[in-house]
Amino acid sequence: MKEILTRVKGKSDYNEEYLSRINDFVYCVIKRYSQIYREHSGEERIRRILPIGFLPSGVLANECLKKFDTAILDGWNPLYYGRYVDDILLVEKVEKGSRIAQKAQDGKLEFYEAFEYYTVNNLRWTGKENRNARAVFKKEEDECGTYCILPEFTKPLGSATKIQLQASKIKLFYFQRGQSDALITCFKNSIEKNKSEFRWMPEDDAVFQEDDYSEVFELSHHGVNKLREVDDIAVDKYALSKYLGKLQRINGLISEKTKGEEYNFVRDIHKIFTPKTIIENYTLWERVIAILFVKKSYKALLRFIALVIDTLDKTSCAIEGVDDDTGFVTNALREALQEHLISSIARPMALHDGETFEEWKLEDAQSLLSEQMKELLTKAQNRSKGYFKAKMLDKNLCVIWPELVSSIFKKVWSFCCLIGRGFRKSWSWYKSQYVGRPWWYKTITAIWSFFAFIVFYCFAVYFNLFWLFGKSPSIEDIIHPKTAAASEIYSADGKMLGRYYNENRSPVPYDSISPAFFEALVATEDERFFQHNGIDYTGMFAAAKDAAFGHARGASTITQQLVKNMFRVRTQYSTGLLGHVPGLRIVIMKSKEIIIARLIELFCDKREILKLYANTVDFGSNAFGIKTAAHTYFNTTPINLKPEQAAVLVGLLKATSQYNPRLNPDKSLKRRNVVLNNMYTHREMLKERFGDVYIADRETLNRLQEEPIKLEYTVQNAFDGSSLYFREAVKDYIDKNFPDVDLFSDGLKIYTTLDSRMQDCAEKAVRNQMKIIQRNFDAHWRGVGDPWRDEKGQIIPGFIEDKVKKTDTYKILAARFPNNPDSVDYYLNLPHDVELFSYDGPIHKTMSTVDSLKYMVKFMHAGLVAMEPETGYVRAYVGDIDFKTWQYDKVRSMRQPGSTFKLFVYAAAMKKGLTPSDTRKDEYISMRVYDKFKHDSVDWRPHNANGRFSNAEVPLRSAFARSINTIAVKLGQEAGIPDVIQTAQDMGIKSPLDNNPSLALGSNDVNLLELVNAYGTVADDGMHVDPVFITKIVDSDGNVIFENKLEEKRALSKEESFYMQKLLEASVYDAGGTSQPIVGGQYLGPYMKNLSIGGKTGTSNNHSDAWFVGVTPSLVAGAWVGGEYRSIHFRTGALGQGSRTALPIVGAFFRGVMDIPELRGKYQRKYGMPPTDIDASSYEATLAPQPSENDSLSNDSTSTSYSEYDDDLMGGEGKSEEPKTNHEATEPTESSSHNKDNGSS
Secondary structure, eight states, X not given: OHHHHHHHHOOOOOOHHHHHHHHHHHHHHHHHHHHHHHHHHOOSSOOOOOOTTSHHHHHHHHHHTXXXXXXXIIIIOOSEEEEETTEEEEEOOOOTTSHHHHHHXXXXXXXXXXXXXXXXXXXXXXXXXXXXXXXXXXXOSSSSOOEEEOGGGSTTSOTTOOOEEOGGGOOOOOOOTTTSHHHHHHHHHHHHHHHHOOOOOOOGGGOOOHHHHHHHOOOOOOSGGGGGGGTTOOSSHHHHHHHHHHHHHHHHHSOSGGGSSOOOHHHHHHHHSOTTTTTTTGGGHHHHHHHHHHHTOHHHHHHHHHHHHHHHHHSXXXXXXXXXXXXXXXXXXXXXXXXXXXXXXXXXXHTTTTOOGGGSOOGGGGGGOOHHHHHHHHHHHHHHHHHHHHHHHHHHHHHHHHHHHHHHHHHHHHHHHHHHHHHHHHHHHHHHTTTTOOHHHHXXXXXXXXXXXXXXXXXXXXXXXXXXXXXOOOHHHHHSOOOOBOEEEEOTTSOEEEEEOSSOOOOOOGGGSOHHHHHHHHHHHOTTTTTSSSOOHHHHHHHHHHHHTTOOOOOOOHHHHHHHHHHOTTTTSOOTGGGGSTTHHHHHHHHHHHHHHHHHHHHSOHHHHHHHHHHHOBOSTTOBSHHHHHHHHHSSOGGGOOHHHHHHHHHXXXXXXXXXXXXXXXXXXXXXXXXXXXHHHTHHHHHHHHSSOSOOSXXXXXXHHHSOOOOOOOOOOTTOSSOHHHXXXXXXXXXXXXXXXXXXXXXXXXXXXXXXXXXXXXXXXXXXXXXXXXXXXXXXXXXXXOSBBOTTSOBOTTHHHHHHTTSHHHHHHHHHSTTOHHHHHHHHTOOEEEEEOOTTSOEEEEEOHHHHHHHHHTOEEEEEEEEOTTTOBEEEEEOSSOTTTOOSOSSSSOBOOGGGGHHHHHHHHHHTTOOTTOEEEOOOOOEEEEETTTTEEEEEOOOOXXXXXXXXXXEHHHHHHTTOHHHHHHHHHHHOHHHHHHHHHHHTOOSOOOXXXXXXXXXXXXXXXXXXXXXXXXXXXXXXXXXXXEEEEEOTTSOEEEEOOOOEEESSOHHHHHHHHHHHHHHHHSTTOTTGGGGSTTTTGGGGGGOOOEEEEEEOGGGXXXXXXXXXXXXXXXXXXXXXXXXXXXXXXXHHSHHHHHHHHHHHHHHHHHTSHHHXXXXXXXXXXXXXXXXXXXXXXXXXXXXXXXXXXXXXXXXXXXXXXOOBSSSOSSOOOOOOOOGGGGOSSBOOTTSOBSSOO
C-alpha cells in the first residue's frame, strides 16, 4: 500500500501508523465483501472483492491498469482515451461510407464488430493488422462477445485475475463530423475531474473496525448482482446519510410486495443507531423518522424517539466542539437537540396528510407513549400544522401549474402581437409619407427620419437597450470623473517617503501647468478644439476623404481621447450582444466615445477638459499625467515646462515608444520639431485663446528647432523613496483597517509617525553593524562547511534542494518539464549571469540558481523598531538589511524571544507583591511537564547559561540582571503561568502563548514589534498604548478620513512599573548585568548624565535568534538578529548572543539619535521620583559582583533532558528526545559546561 500511494501521489514520507490504519481498513472491507459474495454465490473458493467507487478502488485501478493504459495509447493510438477506475471512454474515427459506418448509422453495429474492425483491420493503419492493440486482449470462448485483458497487463493483481470487456455493458455512439465535439468534451472533462479527485482517509474516530461492518449492515439479498446494494458501506456519517437517502426513496416508491424478500430496515436502524452513535448522527434523525413514517412502523418510530430522549438524558455527548470538560451534554445543548428532535418529527408528520399520533395503530405498544413522549409529540404535531399548510399550498400549486403557465404564455403572446401590430401600422404610415408626395416633402421626411434615427440610436447605445450595446459610464461618473492617482506617504517631519500606485499619476490643477503644454497640445492634436462641441465633423469628413485615397489618419478630438483615457470604453465597458457581430464592435465603441464626449462637453468647460486630459494621458515610461511626465523626462514641474520640453511630451502622444526621447532620440527630435512648427502655424488661434504665445516669429521657431533634446531621465518605480519596510507595514495596516480604500488609485495623503532623521540613524546602525556580523559569520564558518545544521551540529541533508523547490524558478521549470526532472535539474544547475546583494553594492556573477541560493541563505538578517512609549508612535522601522533582495519583514516575523520574555515573568511576580530585593535560591530544579511532541509528561530540568547552580539566595534584581534561568522558572510557577500570559497580553503581546512552564524562558514565538511595544509599557509608568503608524489620512479632495486618537489602558500599577524600571536598569548598571555594553563610550556613555537607560538581552536555542530591547523614558528600541532559517546560526554564544549582535545595533541607533541636537533635547530624559510609599531598600539589594556570563550557549535551558544535544519543549527545530540518564542529572549543584542555556539572557 505504501508503494502504491507513493506512485499515485508522489509522496513517500507517510506515517507508519497512518499506513497501518489504511491497510487494516482496506483489509476489513475486502474481507467483508468477499464474505458476502461467498455467502450469496455459493462458491467455495474465496474471491477478493473491493466495492467500485470505494477510495482504494481508484488507487489500485490506476496502479494495476497502468500497463494496460500504456498499451492502448502507444499501440492503438486512438483519437482519445480516458479511464476512471473501470469506466473507459474511447473515441476513434470511422471511414465515411464504409460498411462499419453504415451499420453504425442504422444502429445495428455490435461491439465485437467494432472491436475487430479497430484491432484487426484498422483502416487508420492502411489496412495492416494492429497487432499491438490486439495483443492486449484475448477473446473468450463464449457466445457473449466477451474479451478479457491479458494477465501481463493487469499487474500486480496476478495471473489468476480476469478483467473482462463485456459487450452487454458497452455503449456505442455514432456521430457525424462536428456533432460529437460537445458531448466528447463533456465526457473528457468528467473523466479528468474524477481522475484528479483524491480524498484522504478519515481520522481514527470515523474509521470502522472489522467487527463494525457486520453490525452496520447484515444483508439478506440473494445473488451476486445484489452486491451493488452494499456499495454504500459507510466510513463516516456522510456516507451513512447517503445510504439512508437511498432507502428513503426505495421505501417511499416501492411497495412491500414488489420487493421480494423484505429487507429488514428496522433491524438495521437499531444496529446502526446505538447509544454510542445516536447523538453523533443527530443530522440523520429526520431521515430515519421519515422512512419509518413511510413504512408506517410507528412502534419502531416510538422506540427510536425514546432512544434519543433516553440518550440525551444519560449518555455522554460525542458531538465535536462541546466545551464541556466532563464530556456530558450541557443543558443548553440538550435543549437545542430536543428542539431539533421536535422539528425532525414535525416535518415528516406534516408530509403525511397531517396525521396525528393519536391515530397511530400501536396495538400492544401503548406503553411506549409515556407522558414525556406525549408532550414531545404534541409539540411536534402543533409545529407540523404550519408545515402542513405549506404542503397543501404546494399541492394546489401543482394542480394549477399548467393553467398558470398557459395563462402567462397567452398574455406574453398577446403583448408581442400588440407590439407587432403597432409596428406594422407605423411602418405602413411611414411608407405612406413617400407615396404620391412631392419631392420636397419626401426630402423633409427623409431628413427628420435620419435625425430621429440618430437620437434613437444614441439613446439605445447609452442606455443599453435590450442589453444590445453594453454598459456605459453614468452621468455621475461623467460629471465627477474619478481618475486613478498615486497615494503619497509622508514622515512626521514632512518628508515624502514614497508613493503607492498602479499608474504613477499625481493630478495637478490647470494653473499649475505651463500654457506652453496646452498650446502644443491644441495646435497638434485638435486645432479646432475651441470651435467644436466634442466632435470635429470637419475632421471626420477630412479623415474619411483621406482614407478613401489610401491616406488613413485619425480624427479623434481631445475630448474623445479623454474619454478613451479616463473611462476605458474599449476595455472597461462591454459592447453588449451586438458586440459579438463581426464589424459592429468598433462601431459601438466609437458611438460610445462620441456620445460620452458630447456629454463631457455639456457638463465641463474647455479648461476643465484640458486639465483632465493632461492629468490622465499616458506619456510612456510608467509616467501617467503631466506631473509625473515632467519629472520623468526633464526632472522639472509642469508649471516650469519650456516650449521645447512641452513639444517633446506632446510628440510622445502619437506613439509613446516610437517617439520616446531616450529610446529613439532622432525620431523624437523630428516629432518635437513638427509640434513646434504646429505651434508657429496656429499662433494666431493660440494667441486668441491663451493670450501670449511662445513661438510668435520664425526666428524663435528656428532657434528652438535647432536645440537638442536635453533629457534628465529618471523613471520612478514603487521602490523609490525610503523606509520601504515601513511603507509595506503601513499598506498592510490600511488594507486591514480601511477595506473601502484603494491605496493604489485613490490619491490619498498618508501622514505617518516615522521620523526621517531617526529612520536614517536606524538604517545606518543596522547596515554598519550587520556588515560586521556578516564578516564574523563568514569567518566563523570558513573551512567548517555549510552553516545549515540540526540540533546536533550535523549538516541537514537536502536543505538547499528543499529550498530550491520553493523558488519561482523551480516552479516555472517544473511546469515546463512536468515529466522530465533531469531537464529541471539541468537548468537549475546551469550557470548564468545573476545580480547578487553585497554590503558594498550589487555584484554580478556567473553561477547557477542553486549556487546563487546557497550564497543568499548564508546572509544574517536583522530587524529594528523604535517607538515612543507615551504615544505608541513608531519613529524608526527597519525590516531587514535590503528590501529589494529580501522583502520579508523581520520586524513582524515570529521568532523565539529567549530571555527578553522574562520581563513579563518578573512583572507578574511584582503584581503578586514581590519586590526586586526579595530573594530566591538559585538551585537545581526538576519538574514533570507536558511535551507537546511526545504527547506525554516528561522530566524538565532547566539550567543556567553557565551550566552551574550557585545555591545562593539571589535578590530578584540581580537574578534579572544576570538572567538566571532557574529563578525565572520559579517565579513563573509562583505567579502562575496563566497570570504571566495575562500580564504579557495586557502589556502588548498579541501572539498566542502556551500554558507551559518553559514559557518563562521564552518558548513561544513573538514578533519584534509587539515585544518593543510591551517594553514601552514599563517606560510609560504601566500605561499601554498600541503601536501607531499613521496620524492622519486625507483623501484626494482634502477631506480627513482618519485621524489617530490616543487610547491607553493601565497594565501595571505605578509601583509595579517602577520596580520593573529598576530591574531593566540593573541589567545595564549592576555587576554581571548582560546589557552593560549599552552605556559604553561608543554608544550612550557621553549622554548618561541626563539619561535613564535600561535593557534586556535574549538569545534562543542554538543562538538562532538574538535580541536586545533598550528602554528610556521617552524612547524604546529593540533589535533582532538571526538567519533567514533557524538552522543557520553561529555555533557559539561568544559571537551569536544578543549582547554581541542585537545590542550594538540598538546602541548605535541611540547614539545617532542623541548626536542630533533637536532629537537629543526631546529624548534625553530621566525617570521621575519614585512613588512616595516605596522604600529604597525594596529595590536596591544586589548580589556580590561576579563576572558577567554569556546570555546564550550551545544548548537550551528548556530541554527536557540533561544531556548535550537534547531538543527543547519550546517548539524549536526538531522534536524533544526521551530524558537521558547520566551523572549530571544526579548533581543538583553543578552540571558540566555543555549543559548551558541558549535562552538565558
